[in-house]
Amino acid sequence: MGMPPPAGAGAARRDSMRAILAAAELVFSRRGFEGARMAEIAAESGLPKANLHYYFGTKERLYRAVLEDIIRQWLDTAAAWIVPEHAPAEALAGYVRAKLMDARVRPGASRIFAGELLRGAPLLMPFLADELRRRVGEMAAVIEGWAARGLIGPVAPAHLFFCIWAMTQTYADFDVQVRAVLGPSADEDAIFAAAEATVTQLVLHGSFVRDNVAILNT
Amino acid sequence: MGMPPPAGAGAARRDSMRAILAAAELVFSRRGFEGARMAEIAAESGLPKANLHYYFGTKERLYRAVLEDIIRQWLDTAAAWIVPEHAPAEALAGYVRAKLMDARVRPGASRIFAGELLRGAPLLMPFLADELRRRVGEMAAVIEGWAARGLIGPVAPAHLFFCIWAMTQTYADFDVQVRAVLGPSADEDAIFAAAEATVTQLVLHGSFVRDNVAILNT
DNA sequence: ACCGAATCTGACCGTCCGGTCAAGATTCCC
DNA sequence: GGGAATCTTGACCGGACGGTCAGATTCGGT
Missing domain, CATH: 1.10.10.60 (Homeodomain-like)
Structure with a gap:
């Protein structure tokens, strides 16, 4: 052996x-x-x-080991921000910022995760159906708690998270596209600053987070 | 031969x-x-x-042929909706709906495109840097035209499109994740109805499209 | 009916790649 | 210092896969 x-x-x-x-x-x-x-x-x-x-x-076991590492970070970021103690605006903005930071400093992790999902998640399916599902359920409960207190407008919590993940991870997964479209003049700092501004704006205003609606009404 | x-x-x-x-x-x-x-x-x-x-x-030439087909549809959908003649609300909502429809009826196309970008777009790079870049420039001009007329709030046009693509295509690319998280009770109709509602809401309210801001203020 | 061009197809080939192995080097512990 | 456990390594497989080819078959025009 x-x-x-x-x-x-x-x-x-x-x-x-x-x-x-x-x-x-x-x-x-x-x-x-x-x-x-x-x-x-x-x-x-x-x-x-x-x-x-x-x-x-084997190659597959090595790949699994890499995936486990990635998932740990993925879950940690969510657990750190989407908690009932935070106000919606700071929680969501902080989560978006943290996910964009992950996308920037460790884009490979996001790409591996994306590639696994693209292939139908042969290895990740148990994780998706068990742990991720449970975690999203908990995060959805946090959102609904905010909604019940009138801190956030009506929005389907799970879909809100799908959208946040999609928007933030696109800056890692499809970074070639972003760079090609913006052209050679756009440097990384500028790209991520604009990304954070845009995604945060869509999330906060799009889901009627209270502080921002107030700003909007002025 | x-x-x-x-x-x-x-x-x-x-x-x-x-x-x-x-x-x-x-x-x-x-x-x-x-x-x-x-x-x-x-x-x-x-x-x-x-x-x-x-x-x-060769395998690569076959793959190229498939990619070309996909890109044609991709561009057509954008060209059909993001035009100055439309009002922002109907243009953006229509574009979101059309992209989600593509994601639903032809998810494979979106996945192939995503896989190509994930790998660094070895074959698509010329397309991204030339034609796509030009098209996004035109679409950005449309957005800026709306903004100049006060029909839409301040938003970075290119990033708005990155976000729309990310949110709509995630329902094709990562559809296993969506299904796993929502569980077996969620049927396809319900998923896409909620997806459209959520994405449209984020885009329209998040970018301050006029009609919707008015609704918001009531 | 005829003939050249186009299309189809089973059998075959060379390379690449994940994985193995057995022997050598190093570390650890008493 | 010695022996066992752990670690390192080059050489080596066997199967899989993209691609080839020559011969068979069908098609299209006259």
């Missing part, structure tokens, strides 16, 4: 796995699961190919 | 190519470019694999 022990704690182990995971995230995000080559991940990580298989067994 | 003549007009030719293109759109949309297998496209089309190569030469 070439399989490593279930839970070793060697330093070499940790370093190698980290390097492999980072290289894998890069290559999977550029090429997709099918397009990614183990040899390219190996080259990117600076380790021989056999080493990847020593630690992760 | 196995290459067919530049522009034959046989009936068999037309039928075979149609069948191949339809099968290719299906398979490319489910598996992506790298994941798609020529053998699967052949099986789906009911023709032997050698036939695909007779008409299209």
Whole structure:
């Protein structure tokens, strides 16, 4: 058996796995699961190919490991902002800002997630149907709580989140399109500043968040 | 030379190519470019694999042909709605409705487009930088015309379109996620009705389209 | 009916790629 | 210091996949 022990704690182990995971995230995000080559991940990580298989067994298990990392961040961002203690305006604006920041500093993660969904989510389906569904249910309850207190207008909470995810992640997933359309003169700072302004405006005014409606009425 | 003549007009030719293109759109949309297998496209089309190569030469040329079809529809929908003759409310609502209809009846097209962008648009880059960029410029001019007449509030036109595309196409690209989160009780009619209501609301109120602001102020 | 062009097709090929393996190097623990 | 466990590595498979080809079949014009 070439399989490593279930839970070793060697330093070499940790370093190698980290390097492999980072290289894998890069290559999977550029090429997709099918397009990614183990040899390219190996080259990117600076380790021989056999080493990847020593630690992760198969391409699919390596991909799964990368996905789990991504999902953890995804859920953390939502949990940090969509909570009843926040006012709707700061919660939604903060969430949009945080998601755009993720899209900017770690676009590969968003792309891998997108690629997985595009393929019909063969590996992520259990997560989507169980944990994500539950989390969205909780987030929807927060929205409905705000609505009941008149802090936010009528809006279908789940769809509001679909739209927020779509708008924010598009700046990572389809970033080539954004850059091509805006042309070479648009630098990254300007793009993300305009993106945040636009998405925030659509979300806050589009869902009648109270403070903003007040501003609107002046 | 196995290459067919530049522009034959046989009936068999037309039928075979149609069948191949339809099968290719299906398979490319489910598996992506790298994941798609020529053998699967052949099986789906009911023709032997050698036939695909007779008409299209290579996998990449077949994929290109599918992409061109998709782009034509993409541009047509935009050209039909975002014109200065329309009032902003009907133009934007109509565009959203049309894009959601496309997402519903031809989700594979949207997914192929998304997959191409995800991979960095190796084949679509010229289109993005030339034709799409020009078209978005024209559409932005329409928005700015409305803004100058006070029919729509301040909004960055290009980003408004990025957001509209993101929100509408997410219902095709990430449809597994939508279904998983909403659960088995949500049928397609209900999903798309709620999607249209939500996206339209975000776009119209979020960009201060006049009619809607008036409604808001009552 | 005839003939060249167009279309179709099964069998085949070379390459690429995920995965394996066995032997060598290093680390860890007593 | 020694032996076992862990880690590293180049060389090597077997299957899958895009693409080819030569021969069979059909089509279109006269």
